[in-house]
Amino acid sequence: MGILEKIQQIEQELSRTQKNKATEYHIGLLKGKLARYRRELLEPSAGGSSGGGQGFEVAKAGDARVSLIGFPSVGKSSFLNKVTNTKSEAANYEFTTLTSVGGILEYNGAEVQIVDLPGIIKAASQGKGRGRQVIAVSRTSDLILMVLDATKSGDQRQILENELESMGIRLNKERPNISLKLKKTGGVKMNSTSPPKYLNEKIVSALLKDYKIHNADVLIRDENCTIDDFVDIINDQYISYIKCLYVYNKIDAVSLEECDRLAREPNTVVMSCEMDLGIEDLKEEIWRKLDLLRLYTKRRGVQPNLDDPMVVRNHSSIKEVCDSIHRDMKNQFKYALVWGSSAKHSPQKCGLGHPVHDEDVVEIVTK
Ligand SMILES: Nc1nc2c(ncn2[C@@H]2O[C@H](COP(=O)(O)OP(=O)(O)OP(=O)(O)O)[C@@H](O)[C@H]2O)c(=O)[nH]1
Numbered sequence: 001m002g003i004l005e006k007i008q009q010i011e012q013e014l015s016r017t018q019k020n021k022a023t024e025y026h027i028g029l030l031k032g033k034l035a036r037y038r039r040e041l042l043e044p045s046a047g048g049s050s051g052g053g054q055g056f057e058v059a060k061a062g063d064a065r066v067s068l069i070g071f072p073s074v075g076k077s078s079f080l081n082k083v084t085n086t087k088s089e090a091a092n093y094e095f096t097t098l099t100s101v102g103g104i105l106e107y108n109g110a111e112v113q114i115v116d117l118p119g120i121i122k123a124a125s126q127g128k129g130r131g132r133q134v135i136a137v138s139r140t141s142d143l144i145l146m147v148l149d150a151t152k153s154g155d156q157r158q159i160l161e162n163e164l165e166s167m168g169i170r171l172n173k174e175r176p177n178i179s180l181k182l183k184k185t186g187g188v189k190m191n192s193t194s195p196p197k198y199l200n201e202k203i204v205s206a207l208l209k210d211y212k213i214h215n216a217d218v219l220i221r222d223e224n225c226t227i228d229d230f231v232d233i234i235n236d237q238y239i240s241y242i243k244c245l246y247v248y249n250k251i252d253a254v255s256l257e258e259c260d261r262l263a264r265e266p267n268t269v270v271m272s273c274e275m276d277l278g279i280e281d282l283k284e285e286i287w288r289k290l291d292l293l294r295l296y297t298k299r300r301g302v303q304p305n306l307d308d309p310m311v312v313r314n315h316s317s318i319k320e321v322c323d324s325i326h327r328d329m330k331n332q333f334k335y336a337l338v339w340g341s342s343a344k345h346s347p348q349k350c351g352l353g354h355p356v357h358d359e360d361v362v363e364i365v366t367k
Pocket residue numbers: 070071072073074075076077078079089090091092093094095096097098117118119120249250251252253271272273274275
């Protein structure tokens with residue numbers, strides 16, 4: 001039996017099995033097995049259909065990457081054409097776009113790479129169409145824009161989420177707060193900061209055993225962690241936690257009530273590429289989700305150039321600022337002078353560990 005059939009078999013058994021106290025252990029084990037087979041599918045050796053594919057990936061560019069995921073003909077290419085100077089063919093037939101196309105959106109002084117991708121369809125994760133390649137690109141992005149058609153039925157969002165989910169992408173979710181340390185001896189030990197509601201030593205040991213892990217320390221730091229969360233931690237290097245914005249396009253073609261209803265869904269923005277509605281709001285929302293910081297670097301005795309910020313990730317410190325100026329900067333670093341909301345007084349003399357804020361001005365003093 002091939003991996004795909006094994007996956008199908010477990011999925012069928014899961015959907016047949018009633019969920020209750022008596023079956024939760026069995027269901028847990030099935031979920032562990034399912035993740036193990038799906039992970040095999042993600043490994044490059046699995047028939048070569050897993051990676052980005054030759055010539056499919058566009059090179060990374062700019063300060064952050066946003067990828068456009070959606071069914072065919074929802075308006076992904078139309079959006080790329082709208083917000084960047086790059087042209088990707090848009091037309092009223094499905095699968096117009098056959099490879100990935102990157103363009104740059106300039107916003108608040110940052111360069112955001114927008115990656116237009118071929119449409120994906122149900123069962124994409126199992127190798128239908130270019131789904132696996134498309135999802136592999138989305139894994140490399142800082143934000144996924146899930147582009148949806150406002151005129152189509154409501155389950156498109158769920159279908160796409162399931163496809164991404166089964167390829168190890170977790171949307172708008174934090175990595176579960178569980179630590180798993182493999183050991184040479186001593187068996188499996190589970191500890192927790194407060195009693196977990198959905199996990200116990202029996203299921204934890206059984207799941208690990210299925211992965212041939214017989215000795216490990218497990219520490220559960222969040223009582224709400226589920227069996228799925230634990231399975232994700234076992235498969236940690238195959239799982240990506242990525243932010244997602246749901247974007248309903250073509251609102252020009254639905255009623256005001258429907259548009260209003262869609263706009264109220266969580267993490268959702270509505271737009272019309274054709275009528276130029278909601279595009280500016282979406283740019284703003286992308287900026288907020290990316291959570292980037294603008295810094296103005298200056299040289300001694302010279303005013304900073306406020307038109308040309310340097311862009312770094314949120315929660316960055318002076319160390320990251322040095323790294324993005326030059327690879328060697330840290331070695332020549334003496335101290336930094338910082339003006340702005342992160343500084344206690346202006347300027348504040350800071351070390352590499354000082355966390356910077358949006359719109360700070362930074363002067364690096366070298367040895
Ligand atoms: N009514 C309406 N039609 C739109 C809108 N945006 C795009 N379209 C139309 O939808 C069709 C598909 O647009 P594309 O941009 O090619 O869609 P896509 O998602 O890139 O499609 P594929 O590359 O085939 O997956 C085209 O005929 C567009 O003119 C919109 O806001 N409203």
